[in-house]
Amino acid sequence: MDAYAFNLEEYIAFARLAGTDTEGVEVKAAAGGLPKNIVETLSAFANTSGGILVLGLAESQGFTPVEGFDARSVADGLAQACSQKMMPPIRASIDIVPFEGAPVVVAIVPETVPYEKPCYVKARTVYEGSFVRMGDGDRRLSPYEVDRIMEGAHCPQFDCAVVPEADMEEFDSELLSLFLIFQRQESSRAFKDMSDDEILEATKVAARDEAGTLRPTLAGLMALARYPQRHYPRAYVSFARYPGTSKADVTLEGIRFMDSKNLTGPIPLMISEAMNCVRRNMKRVSKMEGAFRVEEWEYPETAVREAIANALLHRDYSPEGLRSQVQVNMYDDRIEIMSPGGLCGEMTVERLGELGASFSRNAVLSRVLESTSYLAGFAEQGKVVENKGTGYFQMCASLQKAGHPAPVARDYISVFVVDLYKKGAAADVRWESSSPLPRLESPLQRAMRKAEQHYPERIVRTVTDFAGESGEAVTIHVVESGSVEFDIVSFMDEADEPVKSSQLIESLGRSKATISRALNRLIEKGVVQRLGGRKGPGIMYRLTRNAL
Incomplete structure (x- = not known):
């Protein structure tokens, strides 16, 4: 997640209206330094959909800056916690930004890639130190959830396990017959000389137990048996x-x-x-x-x-x-x-x-x-x-x-x-x-959508309608006149080719941060397309269709 995609002023304005932070954003005062439980929030964000930490604002006092907040020390401590106290390490984007005349630490915490989850607090065990984000709080994962995450990294094989108490007579004869006919038709060369039992073994519908007896696998039982609930009563x-x-x-x-x-x-x-x-x-x-x-x-x-x-x-x-x-x-x-x-x-x-x-x-x-x-x-x-x-x-x-x-x-x-x-x-x-x-929203996108309802003049609006009896969805992106987004869209509309952010900064007289935030909002809404990757001097931008 790009740090410029988060607008601190707009979010805090929304949080003050709501009276709380949200699932994707955690605001902490950190008046006495980096909170000890910050590692739990880092784990929770990394195991969910990522999130944003805002340190240096007091929620209990209307999200106002904390007097005497040591931004540099807190930022350094947070960077150390991400790299040394978490397993796997979290590569967060940490920045110190001004807010209402005071320094505030804003950290973008990315979601850990699925095959490295769960992200946990290194000083605790994986079962004691793994958390997930629920609402605006952090909840410890249960042992079952931890096992499923670790197992899911490579996808389990419970379905090909032999069911010890089952026998081959439990298959539905009609379902099994159609299955075998299809296998012989689809793989005529491979299965032409095989018996029914050999095909069932090859397709893992059945397998040999330790004594060498052919029995249904879980997959075979669930797909082709008359009543698999005999062995798995809750598999209904x-x-x-x-x-x-x-x-x-x-x-x-x-x-x-x-x-x-x-x-x-x-x-x-x-x-x-x-x-x-x-x-x-x-x-x-x-x-x-x-x-x-x-x-x-x-x-x-x-x-x-x-x-x-x-x-x-x-x-x-x-x-x-x-x-x-x-x-x-x-x-x-x-x-x-x-x-x-x-x-x-x-x-x-x-x-x-x-x-x-x-x-x-x-x-x-x-x-x-x-x-x-x-x-x-x-x-x-x-x-x-x-x-x-x-x-x-x-x-x-x-x-x-x-x-x-x-x-x-x-x-x-x-x-x-x-x-x-x-x-x-x-x-x-x-x-x-x-x-x-x-369009599936991340916690941050949900928060920004709520902020959009209160501050439409500063954010691109999206209008979707269904076209008559065809049921086809038509989306039109409306850019508010006078906004930075409007100026960017107008500039791109007149350009004969994709433009660089440096051209926008120079032509529109706006700062790099302002242009970057506006571009990210336009990209998120599907109005602007980024060309050439996510970083580097070769990145250019152009309009997509349906931008007004």
Whole structure:
């Protein structure tokens, strides 16, 4: 994160209105020097989405400068804490900036790369010194969460483990037969001389135990067995339709659930039954297409199916993770899908839906489900998953095409949540104009969006609307007249080629810091594109489309 992307004056103005700091920004007085618990906040930011430390302002006194604050000593101490007290070391950007006539320390703490997490306090153990950011505070990670993070760095292999008590008779004969037929068709040369058992071993649907007996693996059991819950009682899907917008809501008659059901069986059956539950609890909406009236579901079926399939495919199948089930919770304004276990490997919330970006917590199960078909009589048809890294992308594309808000994804290490909203709900969740992917906000971006509501004359505004019946999202970026951003956009609009920041500084008579902050805001909003990397003399900038 670029330090110039954070505007201290605007943020503090917002914090004074809100009366508190936020999830992505921690403000501390540090009157007596660097606080001892600063290492916990460093760990929390590094393990979440990064964040910003502001030292030298007293929150209890309205975020005013602390008298006698030793900025240089605190900055040096913070740099030492980042490099020597944290594992892995944190490469923070630390600066001393003026604020209302006094020096303040501002530190940009980057998120630790996934394969090096968790970032913890070196003087404590990884289980005692790992924290995560929750709200505006720091929470110690549980041992389960620490294990999942470390395990997720390389993606686990619980799905290919032999299930000791299971036997081959537990497979559903029809599901297994279609799986084997598909394998022989797709890999005719490799499997032409193999027996059924040899193919099942090769695809890791089954494996030999220590005694040499062929038994189902967890992946084979979950995908192709008649009742895998015999061995994993919590490996099911719970469906619930709530009467309001939260689990706490009840009807006037005191009813907590308008519909609920526990769905068991192999994954293809659970997906099919979950879709039946969703259809039973959503309305059909009519709309005109030319001279014809067309009916469509309240939620796009493709989006719901992909979300449920992904939850079952990528859930945590460790012994600890199997203590919880996948949840499909339906509210008045959204469908919430909760899956045990967070993201793993190098996948982050920001990369979800990125074409070509895929993660397989359960690589064997992914390959098995790719070759598994829904049976005749199931509500769904075709293969269970595509496994081509496009599942989340397809979900987003179907929602956008139907005119729905973008899905909201949240990664809590121990659980992953996706919310699919109705049309007209979640007004703050918008689509970018150039892609069917949701704009997922970091904690800093959320804080800046709130500040934008109070100070629109100083920040670029983004207006998104849906174009008629096509459901296509059109985003227009509006630059306020008289602002630095307006001057930059006007200058670039008249230029025949990309410009350097030095040209803007000289032509507009603004400081380097002011131009850099404005450029970063324009880039963040998609109005300006940076060319030539992130640093160096060769960087140039140009306008993107839809800038006014």
